Amino acid sequence: AQESLAGGISSSSRLTSTGPHPYPLYMVSGSGARIRDVDGNEYVDYLLSYGSAVLGHAHPELTEALTAVLHTGTMFGTCNTPEVELAELICDMVPGAELVRFANSGSEAVQGAVRAARGYTGRSKILKFEGHYHGWSDTLAISNRPGAPEAGPYAAPHAVPHSPGIPAGIVDDVVVCPWNDAVALRALLDAHRGELAAVICEPIVANNACTMPAPGYLDLLREECTARGIVLIFDEVCTGFRTGPGGAQALFGVVPDLAVYSKALGGGLPIAAFAGQRHVMEPLAQGHVKHGGTYNASPLCATSALVSLRHLNQPGVTKRIDESGRRLMEAIRRAAHDRRIPCSVQGVGAMFQTVFTADGTPTRQYRDLLHTDQARYHAFRHELLKRGIHTNAYGMACWFVAATVTEDDLDATCEAVTEAFGV
Numbered sequence: 069a070q071e072s073l074a075g076g077i078s079s080s081s082r083l084t085s086t087g088p089h090p091y092p093l094y095m096v097s098g099s100g101a102r103i104r105d106v107d108g109n110e111y112v113d114y115l116l117s118y119g120s121a122v123l124g125h126a127h128p129e130l131t132e133a134l135t136a137v138l139h140t141g142t143m144f145g146t147c148n149t150p151e152v153e154l155a156e157l158i159c160d161m162v163p164g165a166e167l168v169r170f171a172n173s174g175s176e177a178v179q180g181a182v183r184a185a186r187g188y189t190g191r192s193k194i195l196k197f198e199g200h201y202h203g204w205s206d207t208l209a210i211s212n213r214p215g216a217p218e219a220g221p222y223a224a225p226h227a228v229p230h231s232p233g234i235p236a237g238i239v240d241d242v243v244v245c246p247w248n249d250a251v252a253l254r255a256l257l258d259a260h261r262g263e264l265a266a267v268i269c270e271p272i273v274a275n276n277a278c279t280m281p282a283p284g285y286l287d288l289l290r291e292e293c294t295a296r297g298i299v300l301i302f303d304e305v306c307t308g309f310r311t312g313p314g315g316a317q318a319l320f321g322v323v324p325d326l327a328v329y330s331k332a333l334g335g336g337l338p339i340a341a342f343a344g345q346r347h348v349m350e351p352l353a354q355g356h357v358k359h360g361g362t363y364n365a366s367p368l369c370a371t372s373a374l375v376s377l378r379h380l381n382q383p384g385v386t387k388r389i390d391e392s393g394r395r396l397m398e399a400i401r402r403a404a405h406d407r408r409i410p411c412s413v414q415g416v417g418a419m420f421q422t423v424f425t426a427d428g429t430p431t432r433q434y435r436d437l438l439h440t441d442q443a444r445y446h447a448f449r450h451e452l453l454k455r456g457i458h459t460n461a462y463g464m465a466c467w468f469v470a471a472t473v474t475e476d477d478l479d480a481t482c483e484a485v486t487e488a489f490g491v
């Protein structure tokens with residue numbers, strides 16, 4: 069039915085974005101981990117609104133709380149109780165969070181964290197890693213996806229290739245380093261001694277195949293940043309509150325100076341935050357560094373975030389998400405192995421990706437991704453779609469697992485995976 073739909077309403081002359089491969093999907097309702105399209109087809113959803121709907125869709129607690137706010141009024145511009153409670157809760161859950169500032173999207177919160185780091189250090193340069201994605205701000209939109217025009221060599225950081233239309237000067241302050249490479253990191257830190265405000269990374273590279281940090285690599289970042297007075301920023305837009313109540317910093321036991329949150333934070337509504345050490349956030353708190361936004365932590369979004377975090381903070385909730393995902397990871401590994409298909413299933417249970425590397429070994433760096441079989445991912449995804457399993461359309465992003473995924477959903481997914489590999 070979706071194939072015929074693609075011919076019917078595949079695009080609009082008014083909308084500037086296009087529907088993703090292999091054809092546009094128009095979803096009309098959702099409940100728990102399931103979503104339904106206009107033709108009545110049902111899918112187990114592992115895109116989850118790009119990972120935001122961590123509780124699944126139309127969660128009753130969320131619906132009730134948000135309806136109450138809509139009835140009471142959504143005034144903002146003055147202080148509101150949900151944002152205060154939310155800031156307290158974030159500091160309770162996240163090891164390194166002492167002060168919090170809110171924003172509307174991951175991109176904005178990253179920009180706020182970068183600004184806080186620049187304000188605190190009085191320096192301007194930022195070191196980021198190849199293939200790590202930090203949103204569509206002009207400075208950090210160098211996402212280095214395979215085949216993207218902005219992908220470029222790390223050896224010439226000053227010659228950072230620009231996205232089309234971005235003038236050179238703007239991205240000149242960004243130094244790009246290969247991931248999981250201690251030698252290159254030290255060389256770049258030395259080359260830019262005294263100039264770097266921040267080092268920013270995705271602790272698990274959710275936007276490039278869920279590449280994991282090599283053992284000790286995050287500790288190395290922590291040590292080097294501390295020794296050089298550089299602010300370490302973890303972009304936890306994907307990992308935050310999902311890989312466990314304390315996110316990646318609790319998972320890996322490495323506390324950054326600042327961390328950025330969105331997605332699971334809002335439970336499906338647009339809200340983001342950056343949070344971190346008091347001394348780094350203090351210039352912002354004092355107003356010496358500015359950051360603002362009309363809708364930041366509006367009562368509706370802050371309430372959604374409170375419900376989402378309170379749910380995720382209950383004992384056993386993120387553990388179950390992780391276990392559900394690990395069951396899928398194992399089933400995919402087994403099915404691929406049985407069919408002799410080289411496939412690396414990488415990440416953690418709550419977020420993982422199936423990566424078709426040449427010999428099934430996990431990716432360590434962005435350059436490994438250049439040799440993965442993207443066509444195979446898309447074919448696999450298409451077979452899953454036909455069997456009622458919805459995964460992301462951009463092979464390098466990940467499967468996100470909902471807190472409300474059921475045993476039936478997981479059984480159906482395991483079965484579909486086995487079949488899809490058999491085609």
Ligand code: PMP
Nearest residue numbers: 173174175201202203303305306
């Ligand atoms: N950082 C990371 C790690 C992300 O995954 C994303 C979004 N996928 C962003 C930043 C940007 O967030 P947003 O799309 O909400 O601006």
